[in-house]
Amino acid sequence: MSFLNRFVKSVYKFDEYGELVKLSLRSSLFYYFVVSVITVAAACFAVSPVLTEIFDSVEENIPEFKIEGGELVTDEPYYYLNNGIAAVMDPECEDVYELAEEYSAVNGFFVGKSTVLVRNALLGGDDVEQLSAFEGFTSDDAEALVVLVRKLTYVILAGTFVFLKILLLIFVWCIAKLMSNIFRGGLNMKESLKLGIYACTLPVILKTVFYFTSISLPNMIFYALILVYCYFGIKSSKAMRLEA
Secondary structure, eight states: OOHHHHHHHHHHOGGGHHHHHHSOHHHHHHHHHHHHHHHHHHHHHHHHHHHHHHHHHHHHHOOOEEEETTEEEESSOEEEEETTEEEEEOTTOSOHHHHHHTOOOSEEEEEOSSEEEEEETTTTEEEEEEGGGGTTOBHHHHHHHHHHHHHHHHHHHHHHHHHHHHHHHHHHHHHHHHHHHHTTOOOOHHHHHHHHHHHTHHHHHHHHHHTTSSSOOOHHHHHHHHHHHHHHHHHHHHHHHHHO
16 A cells, blocks of 8 residues: 555545554554654754744854953843844853743843852753853853754754654553443454554644744643544544444
8 A cells, every 4th residue: 555545544534444553563663654754854944943043143143251260251231032042141140040030031141240050950950050060161162062952953953853752652552442342342452553553643733834833732732642543543444344
């Protein structure tokens, strides 16, 4: 069965899901691999303009500064806030926590007179260091660091999407097997995995499409769609088994 036929059947031909479950596991995994590559590439492309804007702005507007005597030395403060990312340097600020609270940024770094606060929501907290630990650090070093972080960010972004696809595969496998047991679908582990692969096709594509918009597909809808596709897939498989 061609890739296109699998795609069409997995999206809206529920009564033919039984045929998809009968296909080889290797070809089904390859199908999931192709769908994953396409959607990961599309998601990275959708997010890339935002990241590029952030890094370009930081590189172009970062002022001349240096860390000397454990303190920030610069002629002018620097403020940047965009898409939940903040970068702030204020040599007059004594309390870096107060500086950070002035912004509703989810992530970012805030440099005061003698301390720096790095906020990362993903890691769940703030990390504060004395500037004396970065003695001799200058704006030239910062520009080189931004270039490095830019490159690493794209690699990490793609890696994150790939990792999420692997987690999703494991999740739909377990869900399909559990639902098969509940509704007496009679699917074994391999068949459950194949059902999960085809059941998540449309939800994955929809979630990727939403990356190109200003809103995101709610997780409740995403997982509800997977459950619906699994249910009809099990129903189709049972019907084909009874006909045989």
